[in-house]
Amino acid sequence: MTSIDATTTTAQTAAAQTARPPASPLHARIGAALTGAAIPADLLDLDARDPLARKRDEFTLPDGVVYLDGNSLGALPRAVPERLQQVAAQEWGDALIRSWSAGADRGRDWMNLPDRVAAKIAPLIGALPHEVAVTDTTGVNTFKVLAAALKLAPAGRRVILTDAENFPTDLYIAQGLLDLLGGGYELRRVNPDALDGHLTADVAALLLTEVDYRTGRRLDMAAITAQARAAGVLTVWDLAHSAGAFPVDLRGVGADFAVGCGYKFLNGGPGAPSFLFVSERHLGNENAAPVAISGWMGHADPFEMDRAFTPAPGARRFVPGTPMVLSLSALDSALDVFAGVDLHALRAKSLSLTDTFIRLMEPLCARFPLTLVTPHEHAQRGSQVSYRHPQARQVMADLIGGGVIGDYRTPDILRFGFTPLYHSHADVARAVAGMQAALEARA
């Protein structure tokens, strides 16, 4: 093989690796419907007046795609690759171990990186910076805060009350913790609409996810938290589908604990560390929330190498081990897109996007076996819209092939997440045009 042949071959291989697979006729039809969709004037007008419209430029999104899955994996903020490159090349490659403390004056040392990220998440969830820790996965953080809640609860309270249909991780983690603790502990799974009779004197903690991952239904966090507190029950809120999607006010509602994902609406990238919240009430010197997984990085003075655990001030005590510097750096950079964002404007736009989607989908619901499962009431809606369809799995596969990227969830849910930082009302119209093409083809 000559050198020219070799070059050509390498170039062809690279092209083959980056090119999309050829579209099937169905995918091409959906794609054409999406890109050729006529955008109604009222939607163009809403977009023209959108105070968040400029935020779209802070994200990298592929052409020809309407990405409606930011509630599973947020899109890539433009600044993140450069930050990762800098952390890898300079902070790791050049400065090596010195980076744990170097740059502290500029807020770039690795040691305090979890705390800086926590401080950026705090205003998004209505917390003080020292009430938030960023580390581990959501599931592991759920374990830690549930363990703390069980320890804080009076001896006679040994039940974790939860939504019977909570996200699987929440159920598995709670059950695993209770199995470890042994006799007398119980996970009680109930309908969250019927909490009234269930906040009994044996309940230690109430574990709920604010926005249901399938239906997008949002619970009334303020009312439920007040009800639980009145019954002497500690609250643990899973904010996986809330944080970054709309303003959350943990302090305002009086929540005890919370957890949430870094890779959904916070856009921290695949496997981004999760956050946890512990109310200041449980961080004092007396009656502090105990730390079940107490590692050296949560010690008040890690390099003292003390044999006994003295918790760091604030929620940092819940960071057990070496901070995940690369993924924390991505999340740190990603969170900068929230700088200057009015969270109430974010919520208003999210509702406008989901209202528009629901309205444009109505004719399709009349023609096809689609049933809206997301509540119409704004107060009960997160930032996603879901429908049941008997062939949901296949419909979603068609949509994704054609460029409308949503999600399928068992057994029959089509789920569409809306991210007000990077979606326009025109995107909504394009997605519905793609949906119409997909449904017509399948019918």
Ligand SMILES: Cc1ncc(COP(=O)(O)O)c(C=O)c1O
């Ligand atoms: C409501 C909810 N809780 C927890 C999780 C799990 O998070 P992790 O995989 O980070 O443990 C998810 C998503 O995966 C989720 O949607």
Ligand SMILES: Nc1c(O)cccc1C(=O)C[C@H](N)C(=O)O
């Ligand atoms: N966390 C995920 C992952 O690691 C791979 C694929 C999907 C996910 C998800 O986010 C699932 C998700 N929590 C859901 O709401 O369905």
